Amino acid sequence: MGYLKETGQLTPEKQMEIEQKINVSYQRLLTFEVSGTGGFDWYGQPPAKVILSAYGILLLSDMKKVYEIDSGVIDRAYGFLRSKQNSDGSWSLDRDMHTWRQLSSNGRLPVTAYVTWALAEAGYRDSAVGGAINYIKRHLSEAKDPYVQALCANALIAYYGGNSPACSDILAKLKGGIRISEKEKVSYWDTTIQGVTYSSGESADLEATALATYAFIKARYEPSLVEKSLHYITRAKDSYGGWHSTQATLLCIKTLLEAAKSFSSAKNKGIVTSYINGIKVESGFEEFTEKNSDAMQQINISAYLREGENEVRLEMEGEVNVAYQIVGRYYIPWSELSELSEKSPPLTIDVSYNKTKLRTDDTVTASVRIRYNEAMPTFMVIADLGIPPGFSVEAADLERLVSDHIIDKYAITGRQITLYIGALERGKDVKMDYRLKARYPIKAKAPSSTVYEYYSPDKSASTKPIEFQVE
Numbered sequence: 001m002g003y004l005k006e007t008g009q010l011t012p013e014k015q016m017e018i019e020q021k022i023n024v025s026y027q028r029l030l031t032f033e034v035s036g037t038g039g040f041d042w043y044g045q046p047p048a049k050v051i052l053s054a055y056g057i058l059l060l061s062d063m064k065k066v067y068e069i070d071s072g073v074i075d076r077a078y079g080f081l082r083s084k085q086n087s088d089g090s091w092s093l094d095r096d097m098h099t100w101r102q103l104s105s106n107g108r109l110p111v112t113a114y115v116t117w118a119l120a121e122a123g124y125r126d127s128a129v130g131g132a133i134n135y136i137k138r139h140l141s142e143a144k145d146p147y148v149q150a151l152c153a154n155a156l157i158a159y160y161g162g163n164s165p166a167c168s169d170i171l172a173k174l175k176g177g178i179r180i181s182e183k184e185k186v187s188y189w190d191t192t193i194q195g196v197t198y199s200s201g202e203s204a205d206l207e208a209t210a211l212a213t214y215a216f217i218k219a220r221y222e223p224s225l226v227e228k229s230l231h232y233i234t235r236a237k238d239s240y241g242g243w244h245s246t247q248a249t250l251l252c253i254k255t256l257l258e259a260a261k262s263f264s265s266a267k268n269k270g271i272v273t274s275y276i277n278g279i280k281v282e283s284g285f286e287e288f289t290e291k292n293s294d295a296m297q298q299i300n301i302s303a304y305l306r307e308g309e310n311e312v313r314l315e316m317e318g319e320v321n322v323a324y325q326i327v328g329r330y331y332i333p334w335s336e337l338s339e340l341s342e343k344s345p346p347l348t349i350d351v352s353y354n355k356t357k358l359r360t361d362d363t364v365t366a367s368v369r370i371r372y373n374e375a376m377p378t379f380m381v382i383a384d385l386g387i388p389p390g391f392s393v394e395a396a397d398l399e400r401l402v403s404d405h406i407i408d409k410y411a412i413t414g415r416q417i418t419l420y421i422g423a424l425e426r427g428k429d430v431k432m433d434y435r436l437k438a439r440y441p442i443k444a445k446a447p448s449s450t451v452y453e454y455y456s457p458d459k460s461a462s463t464k465p466i467e468f469q470v471e
Contacts, residue, residue, distance in 0.1 A: 005066075034047070051095070085128055091115050185231055194376075212229070387412075438468075
């Protein structure tokens with residue numbers, strides 16, 4: 001909303017719509033504060049976590065710039081973080097099963113850098129933050145991975161404004177580790193460690209790239225590399241308009257907004273015409289102007305496609321500098337899916353029922369087994385279990401799974417049960433049973449069930465739909 005206001009694009013109607021969404025998000029965020037501590041947790045349950053409390057401060061301080069919130073929430077979280085700070089100015093990793101523990105100082109440097117960045121961005125400049133900055137500078141040589149380097153760079157730049165030898169040193173380190181593809185005109189960073197919230201693979205690389213690019217923009221460093229990194233970020237957007245996971249999406253949006261404030265779009269004036277297999281798309285893009293060049297435009301080319309290969313050609317008139325992406329969706333029959341499946345996927349899920357033919361008011365038991373197959377443990381695994389049409393879930397069974405610490409939390413909607421499982425390790429399968437009750441006669445299939453890592457959703461697995469017959 002701040003960007004729309006600065007660029008004169010915020011209408012009263014749009015402001016009302018955005019403020020309603022911010023209010024919902026704000027109220028939701030407050031539910032994660034752990035009562036009596038000021039800190040934050042995944043589910044708002046004790047003990048509060050250091051990184052999640054810093055994460056909460058980052059979100060709330062950004063929100064405060066455009067919406068009136070209770071500043072006391074930020075101050076309480078800061079009070080919690082001060083209570084957890086070590087005498088040398090650092091913060092310790094208080095979460096198990098994170099690759100940061102394998103780093104020197106048992107992961108203190110990235111944790112301290114992340115917390116310090118959050119506090120400095122929120123405007124804190126007292127002795128606690130100063131002590132953390134000194135810790136980062138003393139241990140800067142330990143920052144070997146681009147993800148850690150980017151966190152350190154953002155902490156130092158937020159505190160000093162980029163005017164410090166330490167800022168110059170860490171930015172030079174980041175520049176030395178950048179990957180550049182001259183052919184595709186992109187640059188990016190890849191990481192060998194997990195992200196802040198346990199992401200890995202493509203999601204963690206996106207986070208590292210967004211963090212490093214954000215630091216470069218704030219420090220006004222290497223604008224040509226920034227442009228290539230922004231191209232990498234924009235082209236990495238998924239078909240749903242995000243960047244694969246919540247954390248990667250937040251960091252990418254934060255970086256793009258900062259870039260939009262720093263780089264002028266005045267040269268984006270012109271027309272882009274689309275041709276599919278040599279045929280001009282009639283309902284194409286609107287003309288790009290200074291007012292709309294930062295807005296995403298979409299066109300549907302389905303009617304122009306043919307079976308097999310298709311050629312897409314874009315012709316530009318004027319001075320247009322925009323990124324583009326072609327996204328397609330397709331259907332694969334379940335009978336063919338097994339041929340395309342990985343031989344050793346990161347996750348597997350099996351869902352079976354003790355019967356599929358029953359009468360109204362009968363109860364059926366579902367048995368679920370979730371297996372994690374990778375060497376490095378993971379955290380924040382989500383399972384979406386399909387509910388057959390016409391069935392209700394015996395919620396008491398799910399409450400028992402929570403009390404037995406098999407799952408952390410659950411939510412029930414009309415079509416699925418969402419289970420928050422938490423930590424998973426190879427060789428330690430998660431097994432559970434729950435009951436469903438048939439409410440009325442029907443013949444239908446239960447929706448597919450899926451398991452995935454919340455912050456690395458490309459690591460997922462699904463089950464085939466199962467048909468039920470109720471008489």
